Amino acid sequence: MEPLSHRGLPRLSWIDTLYSNFSYGTDDYDGEGNEEQKGPPEGSETMPYIDESPTMSPQLSARGQGGGDSISPTPPEGLAPGVEAGKGLEMRKLVLSGFLASEEIYINQLEALLLPMKPLKATATTSQPVLTIQQIETIFYKIQDIYEIHKEFYDNLCPKVQQWDSQVTMGHLFQKLASQLGVYKAFVDNYKVALETAEKCSQSNNQFQKISEELKVKGPKDSKDSHTSVTMEALLYKPIDRVTRSTLVLHDLLKHTPVDHPDYPLLQDALRISQNFLSSINEDIDPRRTAVTTPKGETRQLVKDGFLVEVSESSRKLRHVFLFTDVLLCAKLKKTSAGKHQQYDCKWYIPLADLVFPSPEESEASPQVHPFPDHELEDMKMKISALKSEIQKEKANKGQSRAIERLKKKMFENEFLLLLNSPTIPFRIHNRNGKSYLFLLSSDYERSEWREAIQKLQKKDLQAFVLSSVELQVLTGSCFKLRTVHNIPVTSNKDDDESPGLYGFLHVIVHSAKGFKQSANLYCTLEVDSFGYFVSKAKTRVFRDTTEPKWDEEFEIELEGSQSLRILCYEKCYDKTKVNKDNNEIVDKIMGKGQIQLDPQTVETKNWHTDVIEMNGIKVEFSMKFTSRDMSLKRTPSKKQTGVFGVKISVVTKRERSKVPYIVRQCVEEVEKRGIEEVGIYRISGVATDIQALKAVFDANNKDILLMLSDTDINAIAGTLKLYFRELPEPLLTDRLYPAFMEGIALSDPAAKENCMMHLLRTLPDPNLITFLFLLEHLKRVAEKEPINKMSLHNLATVFGPTLLRPSEVESKAHLTSAADIWSHDVMAQVQVLLYYLQHPPISFAELKRNTLYFSTDV
DSSP states (O other): OOOGGGTTSOOOHHHHHHGGGTOSOOTTBOTTSOBOOOOOOTTOOOOOOOOOOTTOOOOOOOOOSTTTOOOOOOOOTTOOTTOOHHHHHHHHHHHHHHHHHHHHHHHHHHHHHHTTHHHHHHHHTSSSOSSOHHHHHHHTTTHHHHHHHHHHHHHHHHHHHHTOOTTOOOHHHHHHHHHTTHHHHHHHHHHHHHHHHHHHHHHHOHHHHHHHHOEEEEOOTTOSOSEEEEOHHHHHHHHHHHHHHHHHHHHHHHHTSOTTSTHHHHHHHHHHHHHHHHHHHHSSSOGGGEEEEOTTSOEEEEEEEEEEEEEETTEEEEEEEEEESSEEEEEEEOOOOTTSOOOEEEEEEEEGGGEEOOOTTTSOOOOOOOOOOHHHHHHHHHHHHHHHHHHHHHHHTTOOHHHHHHHHHHHHHHHHHHHHHSOOEEEEEEETTSOEEEEEESOHHHHHHHHHHHHHHHTSOOOOOOOOHHHHHHHHHHHHHHOSOOSOSOGGGSOTTSOOOEEEEEEEEEEEEEOOSSOEEEEEEEEEEETTEEEEEEEOOOEEEESSOEEEEEEEEEEEEEOEEEEEEEEOOOOTTOBOTTTOOBOOEEEEEEEEEOOHHHHSSSSOEEEEEEETTEEEEEEEEEEEHHHHTOOOOOSOTTSSTTSOHHHHHHHHTOSSOHHHHHHHHHHHHHTTTSTTTTTSBOOHHHHHHHHHHHHTTOTTHHHHHHHSOHHHHHHHHHHHHHTSSSOTTOTTTHHHHHHHHTOOSHHHHHHHHHHHHHHSOHHHHHHHHHHHHHHHHHHHTHHHHOOOHHHHHHHHHHHHHOOSOOGGGTTSOSHHHHIIIIIHHHHHHHHHHHHSOOOOHHHHHHOOOOOOSOO
């Protein structure tokens, strides 16, 4: 989306500044987010300047656009402050009449904006919605409230102006209007998101585009024009414009109100409230976060807060971290008895003047924190999924609220443990006068967000200080009121009506990027959220020495209840000296990062949806489309039996006269030759076009296969192997035995489980069994390199379990309510089956066949 000022919209001086913290384009800002003084672009208007000195009475700029706002009358010549009361009161009436006329137009504009809201809401619950409820609520946020405030104000003021007399009082109306400015604060905070949402919805929906391009605004009662056509974008700007207008009118009214008039103190109070509101909005920090006063009398503001995992005394602790304009404070929520006000307890703080980030190569290796075993993390995910399903069942059966609460408590405990134990990316903070602190984050994205926010504040002139115990108590006491992140980010804290996220496959093409100042070696990574934290899922190739990389690489990313996609752009570093002591990896520099919500309505179409993410002046163009899990669960047999993809494994091995299909042997050999130490091998998605090219070559049995394999990116070869198993017309471990595998893995007696699981292997057709054992040994060899490639047996089981076991027919799961349920019940069990065999001592084909101990599969 282009910056507002480049699209013929008014230049928003204070709105732009307000959002400079979140703005991706930095063309108009210096390093601290202050707007540089540039003239407005042609065809745009500047905001009226507000001088807060009480003697000043600015005249309102004439507006000729979007519904013809009326102009506050200019006082006739010769009238000045201190005129006799009669003339002053006459001027009051003129000022009020002009304001009343513009108030009528403003109400008509709000009405025009609200007019499409009801029909849009009505269609949102039908099978063919124009917009989702969430989109409607974002675009029209607080408009209804603003309309009601102004309608009541207008209805009360109008008769007073029409039946005018010198003693009429209406200061209380302005005072009430000023006291309701909080609703504008909420509107302003949402304004940018509302505009972006409206823009995106217009691009993806023709119906909405037509609605938003021509909204009909009623003309004033005595006007010749019955209606004016205005765009939604122009109307959404009106409330922002209006706040300033009301303040200017108060200046004019006070100027022409005698000091002894009963309205004078009321209007003064209304002006004070309005000016305080405007100056808080003029701050370059989000006004919601204005905070405590420092001992010097300066305002200390909260810039950012959130939950982070701190490593303290060799164990993980969940902390709430607060970044103020001059200090970073790490706190924990105190346990309080029921009914008592909750409080934070300060664990430590560092003045930003004393805070430094040690570079990865300078910092000591992490204190010994035992990483949580992968299998325990997977067990937690299984428990969470099972508990989710139980809660849904209880709700559907109108179960007891006590039972539901008990299940929710259990789910929270597991989610909390998962949140505490899954992050692994080190984020170090050092106090130049003392201790170092270590946080663990789940993504590079969060690490760079915190670092950038701190570094931006450090560009200001900061002084070191020590807080007295009272000052520290006051500051910590303010955290509860000021915090913007109220709940630990776990799904059990979400409302029931919140989106459960998407389950299935997201296809993403990363096209290109622009906006780099100098040539660099550039690549992108893609992350999606899962179970409350983010996981890296794909990585483009490095585009060398360029300012305009063109990757055009497609990836297929599996989603597990995901709601957001992140794209991070890096500059590749080849300097061997820059090694992170924590994980021996060379540190690449983040050039930019961006995130988009995966809105089901936008994504769940058969067509590609192209979008641009803006990050620090860089624009990355990408496309995406989504295939739901129930669609991707279906295995489709190949129509022609000459290739290898979608053809039964017995047919392929018989034709090739081999025990293991040639495609499996070649891909495994190549991965072991040059990919076994690749970070995230089999987890990181390969480029889809490369995978499709390899698929075509294997299907055609082309003589250039080996040459092509040696030239192809290793993640694409790993992806081709996974695709081969996924496209088998029935899973490698067969449809027939699938229910028995599910029951066998659920047995609790180890001996019974061993007998059953070995017997099931023995029952497999020979080509399936030999191929499975061949793959098993390969995956074990990959896991041996876990310290380098970060792929444990658990990671590999998560990747391959569903691929090798997922049945070809989804009909048998008709009793399950949703794709999410299919995920939670089956996929976790499929992972467990493969994991069982991966953790088992070596299994030989000959030994299995010799062993005649049989065990009934009717377990």
